[in-house]
Amino acid sequence: xxxxxxxxxxxxxxxxxxxxxxxxxxxxxxxxDTDEQAVALGYKHDTNLVDKAKYAKHEAxxxxxxCSFFQGAKGDEWGGCAMFGRKHVAATGWCMAWxxxxxx
Ligand code: SF4
Numbered sequence: 001x002x003x004x005x006x007x008x009x010x011x012x013x014x015x016x017x018x019x020x021x022x023x024x025x026x027x028x029x030x031x032x033d034t035d036e037q038a039v040a041l042g043y044k045h046d047t048n049l050v051d052k053a054k055y056a057k058h059e060a061x062x063x064x065x066x067c068s069f070f071q072g073a074k075g076d077e078w079g080g081c082a083m084f085g086r087k088h089v090a091a092t093g094w095c096m097a098w099x100x101x102x103x104x
Contacts, residue, residue, distance in 0.1 A: 030078060031087040041083060043095035050094050058094065065091035066104035 072079015078088040
């Protein structure tokens with residue numbers, strides 16, 4: 001590899017790494033409890049903080065990690081959710097759209 005080719009290769013590798021880091025950080029945007037959609041769905045980062053008077057069918061055992069809409073992998077603290085577009089929800093969270101995931 002010539003000196004010029006090596007510089008080009010290293011420059012592209014650095015640019016690709018920066019792009020991947022940027023994409024990862026965009027994907028990791030978290031929903032806030034105060035977001036309009038979160039308020040509308042009664043979403044809380046912590047299932048134990050759900051308004052029990054308002055959501056009488058809520059149970060403490062229900063959380064995003066065992067919801068069929070959660071797109072994170074097992075053990076992930078945050079993951080995507082069909083209800084919140086590109087924003088991530090907490091594995092410990094809950095909203096009124098909760099539906100038991102198969103096998104959970
Ligand atoms: S739909 Fe499921 S994964 Fe999404 S926020 Fe509600 S409980 Fe969590």
